[in-house]
Amino acid sequence: xxxxxxxxxxxxxxxxxxxxxxxxxxxxxxxxxxxxxxxxxxxxxxxxxxxxxxxxxxxxxxxxxxxxxxxxxxxxxxxxxxxxxxxxxxxxxxxxxxxxxxxxxxxxxxxxxxxxxxxxxxxxxxxxxxxxxxxxxxxxxxxxxxxxxxxxxxxxxxxxxxxxxxxxxxxxxxxxxxxxxxxxxxxxxxxxxxxxxxxxxxxxxxxxxxxxxxxxxxxxxxxxxxxxxxxxxxxxxxxxxxxxxxxxxxxxxxxxxxxxxxxxxxxxxxxxxxxxxxxxxxxxxx
Amino acid sequence: xxxxxxxxxxxxxxxxxxxxxxxxxxxxxxxxxxxxxxxxxxxxxxxxxxxxxxxxxxxxxxxxxxxxxxxxxxxxxxxxxxxxxxxxxxxxxxxxxxxxxxxxxxxxxxxxxxxxxxxxxxxxxxxxxxxxxxxxxxxxxxxxxxxxxxxxxxxxxxxxxxxxxxxxxxxxxxxxxxxxxxxxxxxxxxxxxxxxxxxxxxxxxxxxxxxxxxxxxxxxxxxxxxxxxxxxxxxxxxxxxxxxxxxxxxxxxxxxxxxxxxxxxxxxxxxxxxxx
Numbered sequence: 001x002x003x004x005x006x007x008x009x010x011x012x013x014x015x016x017x018x019x020x021x022x023x024x025x026x027x028x029x030x031x032x033x034x035x036x037x038x039x040x041x042x043x044x045x046x047x048x049x050x051x052x053x054x055x056x057x058x059x060x061x062x063x064x065x066x067x068x069x070x071x072x073x074x075x076x077x078x079x080x081x082x083x084x085x086x087x088x089x090x091x092x093x094x095x096x097x098x099x100x101x102x103x104x105x106x107x108x109x110x111x112x113x114x115x116x117x118x119x120x121x122x123x124x125x126x127x128x129x130x131x132x133x134x135x136x137x138x139x140x141x142x143x144x145x146x147x148x149x150x151x152x153x154x155x156x157x158x159x160x161x162x163x164x165x166x167x168x169x170x171x172x173x174x175x176x177x178x179x180x181x182x183x184x185x186x187x188x189x190x191x192x193x194x195x196x197x198x199x200x201x202x203x204x205x206x207x208x209x210x211x212x213x214x215x216x217x218x219x220x221x222x223x224x225x226x227x228x229x230x231x232x233x234x235x236x237x238x239x240x241x242x243x244x245x246x247x248x249x250x251x252x253x254x255x256x257x258x259x260x261x262x263x264x265x266x267x268x269x270x271x272x273x274x275x276x277x278x279x280x281x282x283x284x285x286x
Numbered sequence: 287x288x289x290x291x292x293x294x295x296x297x298x299x300x301x302x303x304x305x306x307x308x309x310x311x312x313x314x315x316x317x318x319x320x321x322x323x324x325x326x327x328x329x330x331x332x333x334x335x336x337x338x339x340x341x342x343x344x345x346x347x348x349x350x351x352x353x354x355x356x357x358x359x360x361x362x363x364x365x366x367x368x369x370x371x372x373x374x375x376x377x378x379x380x381x382x383x384x385x386x387x388x389x390x391x392x393x394x395x396x397x398x399x400x401x402x403x404x405x406x407x408x409x410x411x412x413x414x415x416x417x418x419x420x421x422x423x424x425x426x427x428x429x430x431x432x433x434x435x436x437x438x439x440x441x442x443x444x445x446x447x448x449x450x451x452x453x454x455x456x457x458x459x460x461x462x463x464x465x466x467x468x469x470x471x472x473x474x475x476x477x478x479x480x481x482x483x484x485x486x487x488x489x490x491x492x493x494x495x496x497x498x499x500x501x502x503x504x505x506x507x508x509x510x511x512x513x514x515x516x517x518x519x520x521x522x523x524x525x526x527x528x529x530x531x532x533x534x535x536x537x538x539x540x541x542x543x544x545x546x547x548x549x550x551x552x553x554x555x556x557x558x559x560x561x562x
Contacts, residue, residue, distance in 0.1 A: 042329060052323060059411060102551045109558045122293050125420065142424065144411045146330070151406045153413055153422055158390070158440075160422050162404065162522060175546035176524040192463060198540065199547040211549035259424050261438040263390070 048222045055223045056188050058143045058150060061258065064230075065251035066090035067137020089204065092247035093133060103239045111207030118202050125159040125177045125263035127201030128194045129215050129232035129246055134204055138264065140253050150183055150190060151229060155259045164194055170195045175212065178200060190218065190220040192208055213238045226252040289489045319450055319484040322409050327450045329412075329482065332515040332522065342468035345471055353398075355493075356507040362470060368501040374470025375394035383469075384462050388527035388535045390421040390439035392463025393456050393478050394494040398510050404522050411443060411463040412452075417525050432457045439463060452482040465496075474487060475521055488514035514532055 049057040067090040074088050089095060099107060110117070120126050125134060131154055139155040153160045163183040170180045170193075178195035199212030217233040228250040235243035320328040338350055343363060345352035352360030364372060375382065385391050391399060401417040412425040425445040433442045437460035445454045456478040465473045476498040483491045490512040497505045527535040528545075538545045 038320060045457050059408065102555070106551050106554055108325075109555065113558065113562075122529070125524075142413070144408055144413055146408045149406070151413070151415070153415070153424065158422055159421060160420050160522075162406070164521070168519060173543075174540050175538040175543075177526055178524055196540075198545050199549055212546060213549075258426065258430070258433075260433065260436070261440060261442075263439050 008263075044212075045222075047225050049225060050189070050279060051147070053147045055145075055185055056190075057145065058190065058220060058222065059145050060226065061140045061142050061253040062131060062228065062250045063140040063253055064090065064137040064246040064248050065227075065283065066092050067079070067133060071137055090133060090246075090248050092248070094244050097203075097244060098241040100239060100241055106208045107209060109207075110202075110209065115205055115207065118205050119177075119200055120202065120205070124200070125157050127177050127197065128209070129218065130177055130203050131156065131159055131178070132218075132230065132232070132250075133246055133248060140257065140259065142259055143192065150192075153259065155262050157264050158262060175199070179214070179216070186219075188221060192216075192218040192220070194218065209239070210234070210236050211239050233274065288314050305351065309550050317450075317484055317486055320487075324409045326407075326409065326447065327452070327484065328407065329452065329484065329490070330407045332402045332404045333490070333512040334400070334402040334515060335510050335512050336356075336400075337398055337510045339398045339508070340395070340400060340466055343466045343470050343508060344468070346468070351508050353508045354500060354506060354533050355509045356495075357504075361507055363503040365501060365503050368396055368471075372469050372471060373484050375464070375471055377469075383467055384464055385467070386534075388419060388537065389462060390419045390458060390491065392465075392490075393423075393443075394480065394496075395463065396421055396440070397480075397492060397494070397512075401525070402515050402520070404523060415522055419527070420525055425452075426454065432456065437461075441478070450483065452480075454480040454482070456461065471501065472496065472498045475500045482512075487509075488516065498536050 029102040045056075051057045067088070070088045070090045089093075099105055115121075116277040120130075125131065132141075135154075140256070141152055141154040141156075144151045144153070148165060150161070150163045150165065154160070157177065161178055163179050165183045165185070167184065168182060170182060174180055174196045175198040176196060177198055177200065179194045179198075181192050181194045183190055183192045185191070194216040196215045197210065199210075201214070202209045214234065214236045216235075219229075219231045219233075221229045223229050230246075230248045230250050232246045233243055234240075234246070298404040306418055321538075322328050337353060338345075343353055354360045354362060357363055385395070390396065396401070396416050396418055396435040396533050399416075399418050399554055403416040406413045406415055413422055413423065415422045421440050421442040423440050425443045428444045428446040430444065432444060432455075434457070436442075437458050439460060439462065442458040443454050443456050445452055447453070459472070459474065459476045459478070461472070461474040476496060478497075479495045481491075483493075485491050491509065493509045495496045495505055495507045496502065523538050525537055528538050530536045
């Protein structure tokens with residue numbers, strides 16, 4: 001019997017596992033990339049499912065289609081599988097990010113010499129918006145919604161966000177990888193204010209990062225039954241000169257798809273993938 | 287106290303005791319839980335067991351009472367060889383309990399940990415989100431077959447309603463989880479059937495029947511009570527482990543100041559220059 005828990009010990013293993021499943025799970029995603037829907041495209045809201053309270057019904061299994069398309073483009077360009085899986089951003093990710101000078105030096109150092117410390121390689125939850133932008137282009141997430149909460153259950157690292165809509169404020173003395181999410185509706189758009197980060201999250205495997213002063217405003221707008229327009233405004237006054245925005249299209253997975261549980265543990269097998277120059281202390285001690 | 291009043295007292299105690307057993311058992315369906323708009327029982331909320339079963343299912347020194355209700359002696363019906371393995375597990379528990387690696391605790395162990403979990407539900411959907419290691423389970427309808435062939439820490443759950451009782455069939459559990467902190471264990475052949483029944487607005491009966499012919503001589507069942515967390519604004523807090531300086535992973539609460547890492551770019555760059 002295949003032991004997913006063993007196979008998934010490394011992030012790479014998990015990613016490969018995900019890609020192996022694609023032929024079955026992604027039948028509907030093989031169509032050529034369509035341009036990202038514009039704000040105007042959401043004027044016809046008649047096809048959007050709604051809950052009894054009138055809000056758009058976001059429930060279902062979704063994936064970051066913009067990231068998926070970027071990954072497929074990478075694959076087609078002939079880069080190796082590992083590179084194609086790891087080294088990409090969706091087009092809506094505004095590289096290069098507007099760093100303050102000192103923070104940019106930190107980013108550069110982390111990229112060149114310290115990727116070993118990317119928390120994702122150590123199985124930590126990726127934080128916001130990395131959870132939506134990076135791994136979810138490989139792995140889907142489930143939304144369950146009622147009149148009080150929108151709950152997002154990510155396949156990746158079994159990360160969960162339970163987002164209340166009761167107008168309650170962020171807590172004090174709470175510092176989390178995923179921060180603290182509070183949502184509200186602005187018309188048909190679900191807006192999530194995310195604060196209370198713990199200052200440990202990176203944005204990718206390239207050294208891009210945020211610190212404890214990160215603040216995110218996410219906007220989820222259904223443009224049709226099977227598409228959500230997603231933006232995340234990221235501000236962090238100690239890292240960036242100015243706020244910046246990610247723009248992605250999330251698409252609904254085929255009806256037969258379901259979450260496949262993802263297990264990840266501090267990867268003693270992953271250590272070998274990092275060289276000394278990447279900051280692998282384990283190798284230095286050998 | 288004379289003989290007669292003593293026997294009256296005994297009688298009353300016995301009656302009360304048997305009454306509570308009945309309340310937990312056959313008459314449990316008397317309470318009619320609130321319903322979702324499609325008539326499905328509404329189990330939404332934050333729940334937590336208040337039991338020492340997480341220490342030892344069979345009870346004992348620190349864990350007072352066995353939660354095993356079948357067999358009636360409160361003992362897990364291990365096969366002889368498995369009993370030896372359990373003894374070994376107990377002896378080495380300080381270093382070999384899988385939960386100490388911050389692994390997800392599995393089913394049913396996660397359910398009766400001293401940490402709350404939230405039942406998330408809407409028409410057609412049910413998921414259970416645990417505090418411990420941010421584990422969650424999607425309880426898909428029984429009409430969708432199990433995802434056989436792959437093992438998961440939290441197994442693969444399929445649910446259906448029998449009256450007001452949620453029955454969850456759990457397969458695809460691995461052999462890297464234990465049942466408690468005392469070394470009680472199972473193999474990857476474990477099959478669990480859970481039954482969730484609300485006894486009142488804020489109380490839930492939880493029963494789990496374990497079947498694993500590699501380890502147990504027969505099926506056996508535990509029963510614990512779950513209580514609703516009614517604290518205003520109660521939430522499931524993030525639970526991540528951080529590798530400590532001792533090389534061991536530790537749960538660090540997001541309310542613990544050690545969870546926060548304040549940026550210090552000058553120090554980071556100075557450290558970087560030194561290590562070049």
